[in-house]
Amino acid sequence: MTKSIAEALSPSAALQASGRDWGRIRWFELAFWVVAIGAAFVLPSGFLLLNELAILILFAVSLDLVLGYAGIVSLGHAAFFGLGAYCAALLAKHFGIDPILGLLASASLAALLGLLSSVLLVRGHDLTRLMVTMGVALLLYEVANKMHWLTGGADGLTGVTMEPLFGSIEFDIFGRTAYTYSICVLAILFLLARILVRSPFGMSLHVVRQNPLRAAALGIHVNRRRATIYTIGAAYAGVAGALLAQTTGFASLDVLDFHRSADVLLILVIGGTGYLYGGIIGAVVFKLMQDWLASMTPQYWQFWIGLLLVVIVVVGHQKLIRPWTWFRKNQGGAA
Amino acid sequence: MSIVLQTHELSKRFGGLTATNNVSISVERGARQALIGPNGAGKTTLINLLTGVLTPSAGRIMLNGKDITRMPVHQRVKSGLVRTFQINQLFADLTPAQALAVTISERDGWGYRMGRALGRYPTLMDEVASVLQQCKLLDDRDTRTKVLPYGKQRLLEIGLALAAKPSVLLLDEPAAGVPDGERHEILNTVAALPEDVTILLIEHDMDLVFSFANKISVLVNGALFVEGSKKEIAQDPRVKAVYLGEEMTGSDYV
Amino acid sequence: MLTILFDGVAYGMLLFVLACGLAVTMGLMNFINLAHGAFAMAGGYITVILTARWGIPFLAALPIAFVATALLGAVLERTLYRRVYGQNELNQVLFSIGLTLMAVAAVDYFMGAQQQFLLLPEWLTGRSTIAGVGIGHYRLFIIVICVLLVIALQLILSRTRFGSRLRASVDDPRAASGLGININLVFISTFAVGSGLAGLGGALGADLLGLDPTFPLKFMIYFLVVVAVGGTSTITGPLLAALLLGIFDVAGKYYIPTIGAFIIYAVMIVSLMWKPDGLFSNVGKK
Numbered sequence: 001m002t003k004s005i006a007e008a009l010s011p012s013a014a015l016q017a018s019g020r021d022w023g024r025i026r027w028f029e030l031a032f033w034v035v036a037i038g039a040a041f042v043l044p045s046g047f048l049l050l051n052e053l054a055i056l057i058l059f060a061v062s063l064d065l066v067l068g069y070a071g072i073v074s075l076g077h078a079a080f081f082g083l084g085a086y087c088a089a090l091l092a093k094h095f096g097i098d099p100i101l102g103l104l105a106s107a108s109l110a111a112l113l114g115l116l117s118s119v120l121l122v123r124g125h126d127l128t129r130l131m132v133t134m135g136v137a138l139l140l141y142e143v144a145n146k147m148h149w150l151t152g153g154a155d156g157l158t159g160v161t162m163e164p165l166f167g168s169i170e171f172d173i174f175g176r177t178a179y180t181y182s183i184c185v186l187a188i189l190f191l192l193a194r195i196l197v198r199s200p201f202g203m204s205l206h207v208v209r210q211n212p213l214r215a216a217a218l219g220i221h222v223n224r225r226r227a228t229i230y231t232i233g234a235a236y237a238g239v240a241g242a243l244l245a246q247t248t249g250f251a252s253l254d255v256l257d258f259h260r261s262a263d264v265l266l267i268l269v270i271g272g273t274g275y276l277y278g279g280i281i282g283a284v285v286f287k288l289m290q291d292w293l294a295s296m297t298p299q300y301w302q303f304w305i306g307l308l309l310v311v312i313v314v315v316g317h318q319k320l321i322r323p324w325t326w327f328r329k330n331q332g333g334a335a
Numbered sequence: 336m337s338i339v340l341q342t343h344e345l346s347k348r349f350g351g352l353t354a355t356n357n358v359s360i361s362v363e364r365g366a367r368q369a370l371i372g373p374n375g376a377g378k379t380t381l382i383n384l385l386t387g388v389l390t391p392s393a394g395r396i397m398l399n400g401k402d403i404t405r406m407p408v409h410q411r412v413k414s415g416l417v418r419t420f421q422i423n424q425l426f427a428d429l430t431p432a433q434a435l436a437v438t439i440s441e442r443d444g445w446g447y448r449m450g451r452a453l454g455r456y457p458t459l460m461d462e463v464a465s466v467l468q469q470c471k472l473l474d475d476r477d478t479r480t481k482v483l484p485y486g487k488q489r490l491l492e493i494g495l496a497l498a499a500k501p502s503v504l505l506l507d508e509p510a511a512g513v514p515d516g517e518r519h520e521i522l523n524t525v526a527a528l529p530e531d532v533t534i535l536l537i538e539h540d541m542d543l544v545f546s547f548a549n550k551i552s553v554l555v556n557g558a559l560f561v562e563g564s565k566k567e568i569a570q571d572p573r574v575k576a577v578y579l580g581e582e583m584t585g586s587d588y589v
Numbered sequence: 590m591l592t593i594l595f596d597g598v599a600y601g602m603l604l605f606v607l608a609c610g611l612a613v614t615m616g617l618m619n620f621i622n623l624a625h626g627a628f629a630m631a632g633g634y635i636t637v638i639l640t641a642r643w644g645i646p647f648l649a650a651l652p653i654a655f656v657a658t659a660l661l662g663a664v665l666e667r668t669l670y671r672r673v674y675g676q677n678e679l680n681q682v683l684f685s686i687g688l689t690l691m692a693v694a695a696v697d698y699f700m701g702a703q704q705q706f707l708l709l710p711e712w713l714t715g716r717s718t719i720a721g722v723g724i725g726h727y728r729l730f731i732i733v734i735c736v737l738l739v740i741a742l743q744l745i746l747s748r749t750r751f752g753s754r755l756r757a758s759v760d761d762p763r764a765a766s767g768l769g770i771n772i773n774l775v776f777i778s779t780f781a782v783g784s785g786l787a788g789l790g791g792a793l794g795a796d797l798l799g800l801d802p803t804f805p806l807k808f809m810i811y812f813l814v815v816v817a818v819g820g821t822s823t824i825t826g827p828l829l830a831a832l833l834l835g836i837f838d839v840a841g842k843y844y845i846p847t848i849g850a851f852i853i854y855a856v857m858i859v860s861l862m863w864k865p866d867g868l869f870s871n872v873g874k875k
Contacts, residue, residue, distance in 0.1 A: 011464040011473055018432050018477050019454025019463075073679050075686075120861055124817075126678050127621060128861055131813045138810055139854045146847065198452040200440040207426055207437050214424040217386070218499065219412035219441050228447070258806055262686055269683060303694035309687025313680045314672050 023198025025191075033187045040180040047175035053287055054182040055243050059260075060267045060279030061190060062236030067265075068273030069197065070229045071209040072121065075130055075261050076137030077237055079117075080110040082256030083140060084238030086151055089160045089251035096163055103185065103242050110238025111231050118227035133261075141256040156252030160245065171247070178247035185243060189236060193276055196232070205229055259302070266305065269312060338397075339364045339533045340385070340416070340503050345394035347377075347384055347557075354380045355391070356557040362503070362535055369536045369548035373578060377557035378537045379421055382505050386418050387411050398503070415502035421511055421537075423492050427481040431472050431491050434480065435463045438498040462498070470494040470524060486517040493524055503533045510540050522546070545569070553577070592723040593840050599728035601835020602735035603797060605828050607790035607808070608815040609742070610783025616821030617759045617779055618674055623685035625787055625812055626805030627692035632658045632788025633795040633804065634696060637705045647710050651792055658788025663781040670780065671773075689805050697802040707795040731793055738786070743824055755779060759822075814853060818860045 009017070039050065063077045084106035091102045113136070120132045144151045151157055164170045171177045196202050204225060208215045212222050245251040254260075263286065271282025289308075293301040340362040347355040354377045362368050370378050383389040385396060387408040395404045403411055426434050436453050439462055440446065454460065467473045470490045475483060480491065493509055510521050522543060528534065538544050544551065551568040553560040555577055561568070568574055611625045632654040639650040665688075673684050709727060716725040746752040757765040758775045766772045791800070798808065811834065819830030834856060841852030 011468055012461050014473070015432060015460040015464040015467070015476065016457060018430075019436070019452075019456075019460045022433065022454035023452050067679070073682055075682065120858065124861055127615065127813065127817045130621065130682065131810065131817050131857060132861065134810055134813070135854050135857050139851065142850050146850075195452070196449050198454070199450060200437070200445045200448045200453045200456075202449070203433065203437050203453045204441065204446050206429060207434070210426040210428060211424055213388075214420070214426065214495075216408040217412060217418060217420075217424070218438050218495070219409050220446060221409050225446070262690070265683065265686075269679075300694045300698055302690050303698075306687040306690030306692075306694065309683045310669065310691065313676065313684040313687070314669055 023194070023202075025194060029194075033191070037180070037183050037187060040176060040183060045174070047179040049287075051175055051179040051182050051247050053283060054179065054186050055240050055247070056264075056267070056287065057280050057283045058182075058186045058189065058243065059237055059240040060264050060271070060283050061193060061276060062233045062240060063264050064268055064273050064276060064279050065193065065236060066230055066233035067268060068275070068278070069202070069205045069209065070226045070233075072129055072133075072226065072230060073126075073265075074133040075258075075265070076133035076135070077233075077264060078256055078258070078260035079133075079137035079140045080114060080234040080237035081241035081244075081260060082137075082144070083113055084110045084241030085245040085251045085255040086144065086157070086241075087238070088242035089157050089245040090150070092162055092246065093157065093160045096161075098163055099165055099181070099246050102246060103239050106238045106242035107235040108238075110241070111235035114231040114234025115227065117234075118230040121230065122223040122226045134258075137256060137258065137261060141253060144253055144256055152252065154253055156250060156254075157245075158250060160249045160251070162246055162249065175247070182243050182247060185239065189239065190276065193236075197276065201225075201228075263305075266309060269309075337364050338362070339366075339399060340535070341397045342385070343395040343397065345381075345384060345396065346392050347380060347389060348392045354557050355384060357394070358554075358557070358559050360552055360559055360562070362533055364533055365531050366533050366535070366550060367548050368534065368550040368552065369538060369544045370552050370554060371538065371541075371544060372554035372560070375556075376554040378554055379507055380557070381554065382418060382507050382537065385505060386416065412499065416505070417496050417499045417501035417503070418505035419492050419496045419507055419509055421507040423485075423488050425480045425488060425491060425495075427479070429480055430475075430477050431467060431480065431483075431494070432460075432463055432476040434491065434495060435466050435498050436460065438495050439463065439466075442499050466494050466498045469497065469527065471520060486513050486520070489513050490520060490524065493521065497524070497528070501532060504528070504535070506534065506536045506538075508537050508539065510538065510543055518543070591721070593843050594836060595722055595724060596728060597836030597839035598832060599725075599731050599835070600797070600839050601832035602732050603790060603794050604811060604815055604835055605831035606735050606738060606786055607794065608812040608819075608831060609824070609827055610780075610786045611812050612816045612819065612821045612827045613755075613759075613779055613783050615816055617755070618670075618776060620670070620674060621678065621681050621685065622670075623682060623809055624688035624692065624805070625685075625784075626807075626809045627689050628658050628662060628784040628787040629791030629794070629808070630692065630696065630800070630802075630804040631661060632785075632791035633707075633800040634700060634705065634791075635788070636792035636795060637707055637800065640708055647708075647713070651789060654792040655785045655789040658791075659781040659785030661788075662784025663777055665784075666777050666780040671776075689809075693802050693805060700802070702802055705795065705800040707800070709796060727796065731797070734793065738789075739824065739828060746824065751775075751778070810857075811853065814857045818857070 040047075059077075059081055062080070063074065066072050066074055066077065087106040087109050088102040091097050091105055092099070117132060117136050121129055124132070145153060148154070162171050165177065165181060169177055197205070204215070204220055207218070208220060208222050208225050216222050241255055244255065267282035267286045268278055269282070270285050271278030271280065290301065293304045297304070338361045342358055342360050345355055345358045346353065358381060370381070372378055380389065384391050387403075387406060391404065395402055397403065398411070398414055398416055403414070406414075429437075436459060439459050440448075440453060440456070464473070467476050470493065472487060472490055472494065475487060480488065483491070489509070489512070493506070496504060496506075506525065509525060510518050513521060518540070525534070525536075525547065536544070536547060545565060549565055550562070551565060552562045553568065553574055560577065561571060561574060563571070607629050610628075611622060614620055614622050614625070635657050636647075636650045636654045639645040639653060640647055645653070669688075673681060713727045713730055716723055718724070746756065754765070754770045754775055757768065757770060758772055762772055791804070798804075814834060815827050815831045818833070819827030834853060837852050837856050841848070842850070
């Protein structure tokens with residue numbers, strides 16, 4: 001909207017035009033999702049990998065809601081992922097319920113845990129938050145470990161067979177159905193998140209994150225907002241975990257492991273937070289890197305991930321993705 | 336004349352330091368009252384106590400007859416008590432239009448609406464337009480706050496308070512840091528507020544104080560020194576003595 | 590029951606030695622160093638190598654482990670940590686996790702993933718019964734060492750010039766450097782000592798806590814709880830928190846074995862709900 005056009009419009013019309021632009025969903029976004037879903041029908045193979053990627057993206061987006069929009073650094077987001085995974089797996093194994101219902105159940109359970117932990121989370125300072133997030137995940141890990149009669153313990157929960165989707169679409173061994181299922185769930189949830197972040201609630205989160213003091217002075221109950229988005233982020237993570245369990249027919253303690261929380265944090269660092277697409281970009285880059293590094297040093301790729309993290313922070317996020325700045329002094333590059 | 340905002344023996348101690356000392360002050364509905372005093376007198380501390388940013392060590396605060404001493408910050412705002420900050424407290428990456436839109440949506444209780452985009456509420460955006468006009472920020476509506484010049488940020492700071500439609504407005508040095516030429520913008524915006532809005536103003540700029548306020552309270556070392564009308568304070572020799580080095584002759588302001 | 594108490598105190602004191610470096614780092618540099626556990630692990634492994642492969646006696650290995658880890662800490666502080674101080678919480682977390690992952694992978698590569706066993710000298714093994722209380726010799730040894738360390742730390746902090754410089758720097762770094770205190774020196778030496786103590790704690794605890802490459806990740810939460818509950822402004826705060834944690838953990842695992850491991854989480858949750866800023870701290874942090 002150029003100045004001259006603006007001058008020609010009345011203030012009211014000018015603001016209406018500005019407002020329509022906020023969080024507007026662009027055509028290339030929709031195109032992206034059409035392509036992503038279309039791939040399920042067009043591609044001949046590679047679905048298992050794509051399915052993994054879709055689930056990872058959903059998990060990353062769920063953390064973005066918490067980290068990018070509430071500003072909460074979580075070291076234990078895997079708690080919700082794992083809870084969702086076990087919930088869906090157990091429901092499928094013992095009750096044989098419809099997969100979609102399984103997703104809803106997992107989301108609800110994860111949301112409940114998120115709500116409970118948000119009570120502790122929003123009250124304390126940085127260190128407290130870190131501990132609570134880590135602690136909840138570790139606690140859940142211990143619980144799952146101890147209750148091996150339910151969860152299969154270290155061996156994992158096997159024998160999870162999925163009912164056909166909508167009663168008629170079977171899960172095939174090539175993973176085509178799995179991928180279609182996952183990508184559709186991801187697309188729907190992603191678009192819902194896009195709508196959420198530009199709503200009055202979503203915009204208030206920006207306000208809370210950028211200046212909590214002023215937010216309170218605007219009448220915003222800061223802690224309650226944070227707790228709400230944390231709960232939503234937890235629910236999303238729960239769905240991601242449920243998808244994993246449902247599409248692989250398996251759930252083990254690994255879904256609650258610390259490395260999952262750390263990986264998804266790294267993904268957001270790579271892709272960027274606060275605009276939702278960071279999860280997608282980061283996940284793709286991360287997966288590529290992981291495959292590349294793992295093929296070189298299968299057991300110790302964690303070392304390289306660690307090194308990457310150190311380098312990113314010490315050198316600075318901005319500086320790192322612009323190699324031409326490496327030889328200039330004093331760029332002040334904090335991520 | 337009804338009392339809208341009142342404190343009763345309000346005190347705040349930080350360890351050995353008494354920042355606010357037994358202050359009992361009352362503000363009437365529709366008042367144009369100024370709070371003045373030398374640096375370090377505890378003016379901002381008092382505002383922080385009134386708004387709930389600080390908890391008092393002793394005493395009570397009453398808003399419209401209701402005891403709000405224990406009420407959290409956001410709830411006081413919901414009850415109509417709004418303040419501006421001496422140092423701009425804005426949202427760096429949002430535009431003025433966005434900041435105002437959020438302010439208005441919060442005021443109307445839409446903070447948890449998750450369906451429609453904030454920018455697509457026509458009446459809300461209309462109101463944003465009118466506040467922007469009032470604050471002469473219409474052309475900057477889509478500029479990120481952090482790149483706006485200081486004077487405009489200050490206008491936005493006040494604009495946010497206006498958009499909240501306060502019944503009691505506490506202004507903490509609204510003209511602070513604003514170059515002389517732009518001060519009148521601030522003055523005009525403040526002066527244009529509706530008559531039934533109660534305003535308590537902290538200021539150092541005596542021009543602004545004496546053109547705006549009809550009642551003045553003087554705070555010295557955290558305690559209420561003297562209170563009175565514009566004329567009384569201007570002629571009070573004790574007040575002049577307290578402001579060492581300040582140019583303030585009684586005849587200028589009678 | 591007193592035996593449990595005794596064991597709990599030993600465990601708690603060990604936790605304190607391990608965690609106090611973290612508390613000081615947090616208080617001084619405002620830095621959340623999640624790699625602290627890696628220094629402890631380094632100390633443990635160094636001690637194992639010294640005693641098992643090079644035949645150095647245990648008592649001699651302990652100070653060597655302390656010094657070696659302190660040196661490691663000093664080097665890392667100077668080269669890496671210093672560049673991360675001013676950055677935001679997320680970056681600090683990422684950085685220290687990155688270091689931890691590197692350390693874990695490196696140890697796994699060089700030493701293998703199995704648990705390491707520390708050969709204690711004869712006179713430290715076994716237990717005696719005094720007045721009906723079962724006193725493990727090693728645990729007694731740990732308590733004695735730790736008490737000496739606490740006294741030494743307290744004396745250094747309150748009686749020496751370094752101590753007052755440290756306290757000044759914690760209180761207000763800018764004012765302190767304005768007074769001519771070399772902040773960089775204070776930082777690097779404090780970090781070194783803190784890491785060294787972690788290393789010493791790792792060496793002492795190798796037998797008690799178990800030593801393998803997952804040590805830093807397993808025990809990080811314990812250190813964090815000690816610091817969060819104990820606060821970073823005193824020595825006594827983390828000490829009391831560590832003792833509390835140690836006693837509850839040992840008692841819990843003994844009396845209610847099935848949920849024993851959860852005691853630490855319960856303590857964490859209860860204390861945070863009661864006082865989000867730490868049980869013993871008067872300072873509200875950001």
